[in-house]
Amino acid sequence: MKLAYTAYNLELKHPFAIAKFSRTSTPIMLIRLTYENTDGYGEASMVPYMGESVETAVNFLKRVDWNRFIYPFDFGEIMAYLDSVEKGHPAIKAAIDIALNDINGKLLDKPCYAIYGADPSKMPVTSYTIGIDTPEVIREKVADAKGFKVLKIKLGRDNDKELINTIRSVSNLPLYVDANQGWTNKKQAIDMIYWLHDNGVLLIEQPMDKANLEGNAWLTARSPIPILADEAVQRLTDLEGLRGAYHGINIKLMKSAGMYEGHQMILKARSLGMKVLIGCMSETSCATQAGIALAPLCDWADLDGPWLTKNNPFNAPAMADGKYQLNQLPGLGLEGIDPGLFTSF
Numbered sequence: 001m002k003l004a005y006t007a008y009n010l011e012l013k014h015p016f017a018i019a020k021f022s023r024t025s026t027p028i029m030l031i032r033l034t035y036e037n038t039d040g041y042g043e044a045s046m047v048p049y050m051g052e053s054v055e056t057a058v059n060f061l062k063r064v065d066w067n068r069f070i071y072p073f074d075f076g077e078i079m080a081y082l083d084s085v086e087k088g089h090p091a092i093k094a095a096i097d098i099a100l101n102d103i104n105g106k107l108l109d110k111p112c113y114a115i116y117g118a119d120p121s122k123m124p125v126t127s128y129t130i131g132i133d134t135p136e137v138i139r140e141k142v143a144d145a146k147g148f149k150v151l152k153i154k155l156g157r158d159n160d161k162e163l164i165n166t167i168r169s170v171s172n173l174p175l176y177v178d179a180n181q182g183w184t185n186k187k188q189a190i191d192m193i194y195w196l197h198d199n200g201v202l203l204i205e206q207p208m209d210k211a212n213l214e215g216n217a218w219l220t221a222r223s224p225i226p227i228l229a230d231e232a233v234q235r236l237t238d239l240e241g242l243r244g245a246y247h248g249i250n251i252k253l254m255k256s257a258g259m260y261e262g263h264q265m266i267l268k269a270r271s272l273g274m275k276v277l278i279g280c281m282s283e284t285s286c287a288t289q290a291g292i293a294l295a296p297l298c299d300w301a302d303l304d305g306p307w308l309t310k311n312n313p314f315n316a317p318a319m320a321d322g323k324y325q326l327n328q329l330p331g332l333g334l335e336g337i338d339p340g341l342f343t344s345f
Contacts, residue, residue: 001066002034004342007054010045010282011310014131014141026282029057029092030313032342033099035071038106041334042099043287044091045254045280045305057092060085064096071107073100075260082257090234090257091281097258098290098332105331112333113293113326116263122296125322126303127152127176132159135166142171144307149322150174150202152302156182160192164199176277176302178205181231186215190222197224203277203300205250206230217245228277236261239268248275248299254283259290266297275299285314289332292317292324313341 008028015024029044046052063085069078078100082093105112113120128145129152130138145151151171153163156179167175177196183189189207196204203226208215210232220227226247233242234255242249249269256262262278269276276298278291283305295301303324306312315336318325327333 001069003061003066004032004034005058005061006030006342007058008284008313008341010284010312012282013144013308013310014133014137027054028284029054029095030284030286030341031061031095031099033066033069033096033103035069035103035107038103040099040101040103040106040331041286041337042095042097042102043284043290044095045283045287046091047254047281050091050254052089052091056089057095060089060092069100071104073104075100079257079261091254093257094253094287095258097260098253098287101259101290102331102334109330111293111326111328112259112290112331113296116259116294116297118293118296118326120296120326123292123323123326124295124298124301125149126295126301126319126324128304128307129178129302130154130167132157132163135162138163138166139170142167145171145173147319147322148173148304148307150176152176152178152304155179161195164196164201168199172200175199175201176203176205176300177201178230179207181206181209183207184209186218189215189219193219193223193225201225203228203248205277206232213241213245220244220246223247226275228275230279233265236264236268239265239272239274242274243272246274248277250277250279250302251294251298252279252281253287253290254281259294262291262294263297266294277302279303280305282309284309284312285317285336286332286334289317289334292326293332295324296326313338 127150128148230250277300279302
């Protein structure tokens, strides 16, 4: 197995603000793994609050024994090995997993979605995320969402109703909401949830602090719309402890350490009677294509990374009527790859 990589700064179209953070770009590590004569591509999106960086990614890659990865790949064993190298670092582990899934699909001459049993006809619409901003910029962002059928709104500050009213002044599209742990009073939160329900909100992610299991469970028991865990769930081992506290979970491949464990989380959530949203960080088409491959197995999708950025280095995934269109290309189906983008390790 040969490795090449590049550090890449993914620039956002607008400053991206949530309840507790704001940023204008995201550091990315793109990797290319070559098994014999077959290339696979992967991506680590390292949003600052997750604690990874280009430096930590490079240091992790240096510690990996690439000779261990022999085809046919045992993805469960591979993830156990990567976790044994060092705990944490889910984004760079995701990059490795995604690249190996890309290779696997190419060697089998099958799209990744077919390997995971995803039915293209069950592709959910994907939402377009609108971060916290001024009313003027909010309206600009809504205009940028042309072609999308659902908007996802970041809330969690003291002007939540103003943001929703601003959006409702220019759009009647259904809404998803992500409070990013921003609500602190459960009685005020349940009042807000009922108000949001009346304003066309279909789901709410992480209303209260991830450590406040009782508070989130209290809201879940009373909410007229699904309440999903986001920050409260990262890896597969987190799910069992969330039973009954949420209606569902938000899976992000950058948290689940890739496609294999993301798929395992979907299966586990189903066994617990939980619904699934598949989401993303700020990502290029590479990680987005990996998420798209699993999206038909989920109830909702929020895979808008390439549409929120200015310098996606790959072709944007095909979309029609608000849904991604799966192609028949083997592996991820990634197109527009510049071989000169990568530097040998």
